Amino acid sequence: MNRLPERIVCLSTETVEVLYALGEARRIAGISGYTVYPPVARKEKPKVFAFTSGDLERILAVRPDLVLCFSDLQADIARDLVKAGVAVHVFNQRSVEDILAMIATVGRLVGAEARAGALISELEGVITQARAAAATLPRRPRVYFEEWDEPPISGIRWVSELIAIAGGEDIFAELATRPSARDRILADPLEAARRAPELVIGSWCGKRFRAEKVSARPGWEAVPAVRTGRLHEIKSAIILSPGPVAIREGLPALAALIAECAHEGSA
Known part of the structure; x- marks a missing residue:
């Protein structure tokens, strides 16, 4: 049966x-x-x-x-x-490891354990490759990932982990383990500027990231990322969804931006 x-x-x-x-x-x-x-x-x-x-x-x-x-x-x-x-x-699922565990559970639920294992192995390969590339970077750039703008919300745990895997330093890593977005609201919006990110990545869930709005924020004119124009968008669909796409597409997108920043800053 x-x-x-x-x-x-x-x-x-x-x-x-x-x-x-x-x-x-x-x-x-x-x-x-x-x-x-x-x-x-x-x-x-x-x-x-x-x-x-x-x-x-x-x-x-x-x-x-x-x-x-x-x-x-x-x-x-x-x-x-x-x-x-x-x-x-x-x-x-809130972490990279949780994402992989979710895949394994779905596989068990539908009797596709072997195929789930193969998918997990593929994604682990993407992670391994990203870690290896990150190890060759001349430095680890400071990264501010913004999940929402009004009020400003920093990145969730799996995003913070992916930033680290890709060779960056999440400037709000201490907030990333808080699962609720409201618990990651920056009490003082200027705190992000004070932490001097060299790379700003916006992923405003449901609307387009506007770099010019971030650059125009009061107190942001001296932020390294603003001075160099390193404010970029990664679509929320590929980074804020805790599924395979975050590893398969979100991680390489992060890695490309972080690598470019790392090499430019060391030139």
């Missing part, structure tokens, strides 16, 4: 990405409207929920035998689904 779930609803983009990567897309019965990866999922799969809001009945209408949720942000819908008699698994 096949006891594996056949109708899975994924309420965050990461588990959709993993199921497609494992060749198990046929099991997906519904997705979040905020799903980005892979792009084909938005065309093929019904959108049954937003991320933290939506109609429970739309999820139940696709008759899921398993719903995959993410973090305390979806605690309410997870509770309601459990009350409705649906099996729910809530992931809470």
